[in-house]
Amino acid sequence: MRHILIIGIGAGNPEHMTVQAINALNRADVLFIPTKGAKKTELAEVRREICGRYVTRSDSRTVEFAVPVRQTEGRSYSQSVDDWHASIAATYETLLASELADGQAGAFLVWGDPMLYDSTIRIVERVKARGQVAFDFEVVPGITSLQALCASHRIPLNLVGKPVEITTGRRLAESFPQKSETAVVMLDGEQAFRNIDDPDAEIYWGAYLGTPDEIVISGRLAEVKEDILEARAAARERMGWIMDIYLLRKGADFED
Ligand SMILES: C[S@@+](CC[C@H](N)C(=O)[O-])C[C@H]1O[C@@H](n2cnc3c(N)ncnc32)[C@H](O)[C@@H]1O
Known part of the structure; x- marks a missing residue:
């Protein structure tokens, strides 16, 4: 055998x-x-x-x-x-x-x-x-890349006592922010976060995590969205490929 x-x-x-x-x-x-x-x-x-x-x-x-x-x-x-x-x-x-x-x-x-x-x-x-x-x-x-993302941003994955959704760019619109307060997005070739229009949403984004080329950006989505799109496009151009993952969050610990 x-x-x-x-x-x-x-x-x-x-x-x-x-x-x-x-x-x-x-x-x-x-x-x-x-x-x-x-x-x-x-x-x-x-x-x-x-x-x-x-x-x-x-x-x-x-x-x-x-x-x-x-x-x-x-x-x-x-x-x-x-x-x-x-x-x-x-x-x-x-x-x-x-x-x-x-x-x-x-x-x-x-x-x-x-x-x-x-x-x-x-x-x-x-x-x-x-x-x-x-x-x-x-x-x-x-x-996992999800653990590497949270470690690099020094954040816990979930809000206290709250669930987390792990999804793809293709399906993000079905979950965040209506359904889940924390969504982790993988395999996103279309940068689905650009279509989220919520003033309270925060994003923690990372590319090439764990490698010497690692890039991380975080902040209020509306404020850093363009920075991420630019950094992502430039890195993809430079490297010829990209692997990125991000966490979207709305709300805070102990908030109902
Ligand atoms: C086919 S999945 C594999 C996931 C893998 N099994 C894991 O545990 O992370 C590939 C996706 O994982 C994410 N990913 C994997 N490694 C990554 C890294 N080093 N930096 C950023 N994202 C990564 C990206 O979202 C990428 O599109």
Whole structure:
């Protein structure tokens, strides 16, 4: 039986690696590293640096693989994601069958934590259900970009006794500020915060968190909105890609 380790590696700073994650890395015979295309070589670089820094056994090896690109043309959002997962599952299946011998362990190094806006777990489940390669798997938690954001801004995530919504740019309009007083937005390619028009809203924004390029801006949304849009556009132009996350808040502790 092969064994798969799905390891959360943190959100950009190699020091996010937990002791559990480092020990898991060293249990793997093969380390699978996704390369996501030329513009995000920095992300593959963080994974390589983590392996270089923490892998102490000399007999494991690294296998880099290209992640299939999501096709959107002529498909609904769900169909497009489902097709994408199917093609990643086929890639994983080939990797497991060709790179791992029976009895060996392989590790997938997952950005942040595998439970948060990441499909590695569901894709591995999918490969398992196909029944072509026999394996079991375990999940090792990691530091998320959400934790990195709150730490960099030195803020608690929730207001006292209040809930939090984690959502995407596409769905922000459905939640904040009508439904939730704290909304965390990830995967926002459209800067949905620009459409929030509430004089009491505050924003805590961060890009490239945990990396040497980290940028953070916070303040009353109406006052810093333009600064964030400008900083984001300039960074994206300079780097060729961007990864950002933000928290929107309305209200205060002990306020009903
Ligand atoms: C596919 S999700 C992966 C989230 C990851 N599993 C986690 O635990 O943070 C990618 C999104 O996470 C956020 N993100 C991840 N790393 C980040 C970082 N270092 N700085 C800012 N945002 C980040 C961005 O919103 C990005 O669009």
